[in-house]
Amino acid sequence: MHLFYTPDIAADYYQLSEEESKHCIRVLRLKLGDRVQLVDGKGGFYEAEIVDEHPKRTLLKITSTQKEYGKRNHYLHIAIAPTKNMDRFEWFLEKATEIGIDEITPIICDRSERKELKTDRANKIITSAIKQSLKAYHPLLNKARSFKELIQNAQASHKYIAHCEDQQKQELKTDFVERDNYLVLIGPEGDFSEAEISLALENGFAPITLGNSRLRTETAALQACFEINYLNR
Structure with a gap:
């Protein structure tokens, strides 16, 4: 499953940047309903579904969330x-x-x-x-x-x-x-x-x-x- 870095994620829906949207739709050729993974760089790990496959503003719906994913002990x-x-x-x-x-x-x-x-x-x-x-x-x-x-x-x-x-x-x-x-x-x-x-x-x-x-x-x-x-x- 493809992974995207989304440091400003804060709600149940997330719109990829224009650059990431182009990569998602034009390069990876992902479609409506395809599932992706997201990380926010602060320990949040998410699974999401594409609900709008626009090549400049792809919209994702968050389907699951894990906090402190892979947190290390030091x-x-x-x-x-x-x-x-x-x-x-x-x-x-x-x-x-x-x-x-x-x-x-x-x-x-x-x-x-x-x-x-x-x-x-x-x-x-x-x-x-x-x-x-x-x-x-x-x-x-x-x-x-x-x-x-x-x-x-x-x-x-x-x-x-x-x-x-x-x-x-x-x-x-x-x-x-x-x-x-x-x-x-x-x-x-x-x-x-x-x-x-x-x-x-x-x-x-x-x-x-x-x-x-x-x-x-x-x-x-x-x-x-x-x-x-x-x-x-």
Whole structure:
């Protein structure tokens, strides 16, 4: 059954946008009476029936509703330095959404090669990924922030920084507390600077290792995403 993202759904009937209506009727060739599924990005999962197959304003009737559909038992926030090659960063957004993530903050670091990030295209990739993976929750993509600003305003119960410096670090599973709120920092291609690492440690971030291999930025972020989801199963 085909799935549509409908963030503003609020009644028993819903009219698809012109773009989604065209996709529904012209591309998917759905007809009057066909059934579709909807998610609102806030945990609502709906089944609906086409009651008007207009190619610019398709009208749906909601036939069933589930709240907190697929709600996870923890909250995961990853703050990651955007990669110079945007394809790699977008790959991370897509795969992390499919695996399970709640919040993503691009951070600008001392060694960042990319200092700006447009979120419109990135949010479209996330939306596509929740539709692909049947997720009812849409991850929050924040605007880019400086490393220092993020560090000084971090609110998570468990805060981690993954870096490549030769210092004592622990694995994520060490003393891991399940079903909680986590924030993981992932640095740019050149890693965090020593000053940034020191600042994170001073602000309560625990240094972690993601294995013996030197991982690319997007791979390290996805590894952290996978490990935290796995440990909370």
